Amino acid sequence: xxxxxxxxxxxxxxxxxxxxxxxxxxxxxxxxxxxxxxxxxxxxxxxxxxxxxxxxxxxxxxxxxxxxxxxxxxxxxxxxxxxxxxxxxxxxxxxxxxxxxxxxxxxxxxxxxxxxxxxxxxxxxxxxxxxxxxxxxxxxxxxxxxxxxxxxxxxxxxxxxxxxxxxxxxxxxxxxxxxxxxxxxxxxxxxxxxxxxxxxxxxxxxxxxxxxxxxxxxxxxxxxxxxxxxxxxxxxxxxxxxxxxxxxxxxxxxxxxxxxxxxxxxxxxxxxxxxxxxxxxxxxxxxxxxxxxxxxxxxxxxxxxxxxxxxxxxxxxxxxxxxxxxxxxxxxxxxxxxxxxxxxxxxxxxxxxxxxxxxxxxxxxxxxxxxxxxxxxxxxx
Amino acid sequence: xxxxxxxxxxxxxxxxxxxxxxxxxxxxxxxxxxxxxxxxxxxxxxxxxxxxxxxxxxxxxxxxxxxxxxxxxxxxxxxxxxxxxxxxxxxxxxxxxxxxxxxxxxxxxxxxxxxxxxxxxxxxxxxxxxxxxxxxxxxxxxxxxxxxxxxxxxxxxxxxxxxxxxxxxxxxxxxxxxxxxxxxxxxxxxxxxxxxxxxxxxxxxxxxxxxxxxxxxxxxxxxxxxxxxxxxxxxxxxxxxxxxxxxxxxxxxxxxxxxxxxxxxxxxxxx
Numbered sequence: 014x015x016x017x018x019x020x021x022x023x024x025x026x027x028x029x030x031x032x033x034x035x036x037x038x039x040x041x042x043x044x045x046x047x048x049x050x051x052x053x054x055x056x057x058x059x060x061x062x063x064x065x066x067x068x069x070x071x072x073x074x075x076x077x078x079x080x081x082x083x084x085x086x087x088x089x090x091x092x093x094x095x096x097x098x099x100x101x102x103x104x105x106x107x108x109x110x111x112x113x114x115x116x117x118x119x120x121x122x123x124x125x126x127x128x129x130x131x132x133x134x135x136x137x138x139x140x141x142x143x144x145x146x147x148x149x150x151x152x153x154x155x156x157x158x159x160x161x162x163x164x165x166x167x168x169x170x171x172x173x174x175x176x177x178x179x180x181x182x183x184x185x186x187x188x189x190x191x192x193x194x195x196x197x198x199x200x201x202x203x204x205x206x207x208x209x210x211x212x213x214x215x216x217x218x219x220x221x222x223x224x225x226x227x228x229x230x231x232x233x234x235x236x237x238x239x240x241x242x243x244x245x246x247x248x249x250x251x252x253x254x255x256x257x258x259x260x261x262x263x264x265x266x267x268x269x270x271x272x273x274x275x276x277x278x279x280x281x282x283x284x285x286x287x288x289x290x291x292x293x294x295x296x297x298x299x300x301x302x303x304x305x306x307x308x309x310x311x312x313x314x315x316x317x318x319x320x321x322x323x324x325x326x327x328x329x330x331x332x333x334x335x336x337x338x339x340x341x342x343x344x345x346x347x348x349x350x351x352x353x354x355x356x357x358x359x360x361x362x363x364x365x366x367x368x369x370x371x372x373x374x375x376x377x378x379x380x381x382x383x384x385x386x387x388x389x390x391x392x393x394x
Numbered sequence: 395x396x397x398x399x400x401x402x403x404x405x406x407x408x409x410x411x412x413x414x415x416x417x418x419x420x421x422x423x424x425x426x427x428x429x430x431x432x433x434x435x436x437x438x439x440x441x442x443x444x445x446x447x448x449x450x451x452x453x454x455x456x457x458x459x460x461x462x463x464x465x466x467x468x469x470x471x472x473x474x475x476x477x478x479x480x481x482x483x484x485x486x487x488x489x490x491x492x493x494x495x496x497x498x499x500x501x502x503x504x505x506x507x508x509x510x511x512x513x514x515x516x517x518x519x520x521x522x523x524x525x526x527x528x529x530x531x532x533x534x535x536x537x538x539x540x541x542x543x544x545x546x547x548x549x550x551x552x553x554x555x556x557x558x559x560x561x562x563x564x565x566x567x568x569x570x571x572x573x574x575x576x577x578x579x580x581x582x583x584x585x586x587x588x589x590x591x592x593x594x595x596x597x598x599x600x601x602x603x604x605x606x607x608x609x610x611x612x613x614x615x616x617x618x619x620x621x622x623x624x625x626x627x628x629x630x631x632x633x634x635x636x637x638x639x640x641x642x643x644x645x646x647x648x649x650x651x652x653x654x655x656x657x658x659x660x661x662x663x664x665x
Contacts, residue, residue: 259511275499279474
């Protein structure tokens with residue numbers, strides 16, 4: 014995907030170098046460079062390429078029917094939610110490898126109390142958020158206090174949380190899959206915020222106008238927008254606003270760009286990082302809450318490898334592994350590429366094994382591309 | 395505060411790191427509108443001294459006075475809040491962030507209130523642009539990354555930032571050491587401007603040629619001890635260089651000194 018983009022950027026650079034003889038023109042070059050240095054560029058062009066590709070090969074498969082769109086949007090949204098958290102944290106210069114395990118853990122914290130101890134589900138959802146943010150706080154605190162790479166600290170929590178999830182659910186319920194959440198979620202005030210749909214009248218109307226398909230029983234093929242998509246869009250907006258338009262956003266860039274320089278001018282780097290660790294944990298819990306209520310069950314294996322997918326989406330979105338640079342919008346497009354390709358492979362009937370090959374290659378291209386962009390941004394110095 | 399009270403003053407400051415005596419009873423006073431050059435070879439204690447002044451280290455002995463009052467800084471932020479701004483050699487700027495974002499890093503102007511409170515980017519961009527213009531750097535687009543600026547321009551942004559935020563004391567840690575001739579002179583020019591704005595400037599360097607054109611007084615450190623403070627009128631380049639080297643490698647030094655006296659003589663004749 015990014016190949017074409019990379020080539021384009023190189024061409025521009027060459028043209029610029031050719032005329033960079035006076036001061037006036039050096040400024041011009043910098044402006045052109047800054048255009049090319051938009052972090053989202055790679056992900057957006059990649060998204061366009063992926064869409065063009067699947068519109069050509071899969072337009073007759075139902076992938077772009079209302080149902081199909083909701084399908085890949087849902088997959089993208091799930092990943093997008095954690096990619097947003099991972100992206101902000103990466104820009105601040107840290108990783109969280111415990112996101113996937115946190116999804117499984119939070120799912121169980123929601124499911125077990127409500128199905129086995131008769132708690133209202135809203136209480137267990139709130140408790141899951143409290144637990145998750147506590148773990149995020151501990152993650153952050155250990156990283157800050159020890160100065161160890163967050164890669165190692167959160168890798169430890171990847172195992173600790175997964176182990177706790179399996180161990181505790183066996184201990185408390187004698188199984189690793191807890192079902193029956195649909196029943197306890199019924200009538201709850203908070204559950205529909207995560208597991209429901211919105212906009213049903215619109216879809217009924219669209220079906221009556223024959224804009225979208227209708228099922229044989231007269232119901233529209235799509236009865237609403239799943240809440241997970243709504244969460245994704247809201248989080249994308251809020252996180253992007255936070256990053257680009259607020260003081261805290263500037264602190265995120267500064268913490269990841271150069272923590273020492275940031276501290277020297279009084280940026281509360283530790284607080285920023287700890288809050289963002291709590292943020293990724295909260296994002297993982299939103300993911301888990303949507304999934305548990307949607308599926309009606311929690312599985313201790315849920316969220317496996319999701320931490321890496323989230324990081325991949327953020328990297329495709331232009332975030333640098335070394336921090337200080339990246340974009341929430343880019344990460345969302347990274348997640349969209351993910352969802353479209355994953356479901357597109359399903360729709361076109363290609364063996365899904367190829368999905369991971371594609372992912373790996375795309376990650377590699379994105380990293381090489383980003384590295385190149387960073388050199389442009391820092392003027393090769 | 396009487397006009398004669400130094401802006402910042404240290405008395406008999408010592409700093410130990412384990413068995414190492416990094417600073418031993420160093421005293422120094424800097425007044426407003428004065429450039430104090432802190433000179434010394436590597437390992438002379440320059441860095442320790444400025445880290446003590448900027449709140450990174452706390453002195454083990456002696457006192458630090460700011461505007462005549464005893465002060466003790468717990469952190470760089472403490473010192474910064476009082477108006478002591480330090481521009482560290484490599485750590486002043488985040489290259490990946492824009493000029494504006496760097497300029498206002500940690501002190502972002504805000505507009506709106508409550509949950510809608512946000513970084514006033516329009517005002518910030520305009521301010522960064524005009525402040526840079528004041529020091530003679532025309533930034534057409536203040537949202538361009540600092541990484542695209544030259545080393546000298548970056549130092550100037552850092553200094554402009556400190557001045558804009560009302561620093562009374564400006565500590566510059568080897569701002570010119572990594573720079574070429576023309577870029578170094580850009581920074582030196584701006585140091586002179588800061589003095590004209592009545593700041594107390596402490597300029598750390600081991601380059602006498604950078605120190606002499608802008609310095610009013612010189613404090614020379616050698617192996618953690620001060621040789622004292624000298625007015626520009628009282629010392630020559632040669633004296634300063636000799637004290638910095640502390641009698642080491644004298645043969646090599648003498649050659650250098652001869653060269654200086656020769657060029658100075660030539661200059662005097664030409665003048």
